[in-house]
Amino acid sequence: MTEYNPKERLARALTGQPVDRMPAICVTQTGTVEQMEACGAFWPEANSDAEKMAALAEAGHTVVGFEAVRVPFDITAEAEFFGCEIKEGTKEQQPSVVGHVVKTIEDIEKLKDYDMSEGRINVVCDAIKLLADKYASDLPIMGSMIGPFSLAQHINGDDWFMAIMTNEKFGLALMDFVTDFNVAYAQKMVENGADTMVIIDPTASYQLIGAEFYEKFVVPFHRRIVDAMHEMDVPVVLHVCGDTTKGLSLMETCGVDAISVDQNVDAAAAVSKVEKAVIVGNLDPVNMLWNKTPEAIKEESKKILDAGIGLLAPGCGTVSKTPTENLQAMIEMAKNHTY
Template identity: 25%
Template sequence: MVMNALERALTTINLQLPDRVPVDLHSFALAARHSGRPFGEFFHSADLMAEAQIGLWRRFGHDVILLENGTTATAEALGCKVVYPDDAPAKVTEPALNRLSDVGKLRMCNPEKDATLPVLLRTTRLVKNQIGREVFVMGRADQGPFSLAAMLRGINNFLMDLAYGREKENIHQLLDFATEAVIRLALAQLEAGAHATSIGDSLAGPSLISREMYLEYAYPYEKRVVETVKKAGGLIALHICGDTTLIVDKMVETGAQIVEIDERTDLATAKRHAQGRCCLLGQVSPTALSHESAEMITHLAQKTIETAAGGGGLILGPGCAMASDTPDENVHALVQAAKTYGVYHS
């Protein structure tokens, strides 16, 4: 039976066999470029963001639309200073917390009022209302607790705090605070109509911290977010940047229904841990998508499908966010690879 994009994605996430492997595009920067507007203007307009994402879907025919505006939305809503370049995603220029001991002075955000969070939620509502019966809509809840805490404190400062370990009570208070902010946005995305939400705990991987630090400072807080979303009846994805081979077992154990796999992670290991427990999303290289030929993208996508699609539980997609200059022919190649090599035969 031929499924539509929504049916295909839901079947895969429920660990059943769809007609073929579904495809996700992590395309917020690509959508901004296609809009023709300055990125700063684009990321402050729900109408522009929704129009561009729907336009990409009509152009490429992918199955999952991941809605976000970068990695700084919640950090800005909590007091970080953020700049919006005309041709690149926003970035934090000043943390909200100069002294870890001042963590109790931080003010919790309201997703319906603060910074660009209302823009994200309105984008979700617009896309869901227009095409949500046909395509799977994932409203991202921005950063995971560890990464958000690092942005609030300043990444280098936070890593030094962890290394010295002198203020563990304040560190965990900051992580508790960040977790509550993440949960608020995640639940708001579901209330806005998203079929699922997701978090990118981009800084929590072995590229920056040890497995032991991950288990103490990241995993329990990610798990709390996941459990809260699931208790509310929602679906959630978890992404961590870099080579997560050493912690992918724990990423699966958070209970997230979707685990997003970076290109550097050993996919066979991830599949072994995820089989029958969660759906994997990935892991075609965003760098290759931006710079290699369409033939290479087809090869990488086919390899991903061969490694991880067996028995179901794979959404084909980039291993992280796609660059704004990703050529159309490579996106078409990614989607076509699922149609050519990702078909399940009964």
Template identity: 40%
Template sequence: MSDLNMKERFLKALKGEEVDKVPVLSVTQTAIVELMDKTGAAWPEAHSDAKLMAELAYASYEVCGLEGVRAPYCLTVLAQAMGCEVNMGTKNRQPSVTAHPYSDGVANLKMPENLLAQGRIPAVLEAMKILKEKADGKIPVIAGMEGPITLASDLCGVKKFMKWSIKDKAAYNTIMEFATDACIAYANALADAGADVISVPDPVCSPDLMSPDSFKTDLKPMLQKFAAGVKVPMILHICGDVTAIIPDMADCGFASISIEEKVKDMAGAKAKVAGKVTICGNVSSPFVLLAGTPEKVTEAATTALKAGVDVLAPGCGIAPDTPVANLKAMVAARDAYYK
């Protein structure tokens, strides 16, 4: 089994199958300023240029040793293609949605003609093709995209979305169905372009914003529809302390779930999802990888490995100012754990 390549190991680990060692990579945002400076592939240009996007993604493997390559670097690609206005950010600040096409209601919902040709989607698909060729079947290619609940909230605005969840269930369900259909189409296009796995951060699902009851009754069916419609394994990432919704996350049909360090009991989380999904995480992105020392990274990574994490990874998106040395330390901690 020690002759597994990185792609084989990652895909087996996601399925909960036996591997020689736990993979170490990031299923969430990977671009950091040090890599931008080293490659010349910097934000915001690398959000829209396929070659720069792919080069920056590949550097996380080539320079840091992470056992996978992941692009793009924000949760606004599909939202922008569907009519949201987006501020493209800066070298160390991600793009963000600034205006919403359906803030007045769902009466005029309309899927863009030829959705996959809109906005930055062609650049992302081309980057997937480049990464697939560079990875040569040996390194997993991971595509990131916003989840259907976050997309729905971007289309109408988070406040409006939350208001509809209480006062206008028809509009609420309509915009979620609309967003889910778009997510399925985009995810399958990413797979066709070369993505082995799709990572789906869906932060608006967080218990910080939506109640666990709402997740169970309203959001989970949309995530189940999404997962059932996509042809490659997917990973569901939800921000915050998701302890209360972990059993429901496990029922959504994704291959794996990604959790933050805010979930304090990793072993308990593993027990809750046993036989259903695997778990990626949960080395703290802000407090350990960004602000900590290599020694602190080693400690956090070892703790996660001892608790039984299936894929050792940052708990959330890597902050752009994170040092390369700390990402290398996470890889080294995994290596040392198996000596």
């Protein structure tokens, strides 16, 4: 069989084409303290400085061995862009959203005149360009963003889950607004060199909101992003936290190329629930990758691979204190796996 470079291999794997072996990648956040120390780019500065962001993303490849580079490392830049209050992270902890800006449809209207050349979202795009200028011919350049449902929650706050159930007009208006932004942001990332798009939508959970609300408030909006990316020949990976087993078939209807599942999902069950989507995952980032030995990680990786997983990867974002050797154990298992 033809031997592919990492860029070709991942593109083929995500679109259901034959490959020589499994790509060794991580679709969720990749930054760790050991990488920061190796490359000299540390959080929180690496979340807001394009050169440091690119350097830390590059360390995921040069220090750890992932066959892709990926930015950013957190999911708060989009909410910050719209004026939400952000609690700054530390060298070991990511930033978080602590203040919200939208309560009414009128509040949404006030946010519509935005400039995508401003804020951290522009920093992410600049980092992508730096990475693409260096690696675009050989490595996948992954752009990632928070998905529209979770962005709506960041903007609206804890009222969001009640809002979709009691105020459909407001809920759909906010979803329309954030999805338009998501599409424009994704397109800008691609224009700067991203060739793979990852949607991280942690609270867009079938388990949390049920089939009716997922079908109304999530699927059509994910589909708009996927369609826009497919028009640019960019495959899309969707990650939703929690036990998504019962919702996987519905999640797939938005047209995503791959679905990343977390450690609460049985890998074999996940594979059985989808028709075409590649299932990505799902090593426990805390109880396995952070806290176990390389030997234990290889053993657990084999179980997941034997279950038919499409791409071996962490089940959620990499914990910042994860040892490099533990990530390399997972990478080794992926590289040695043929379909």
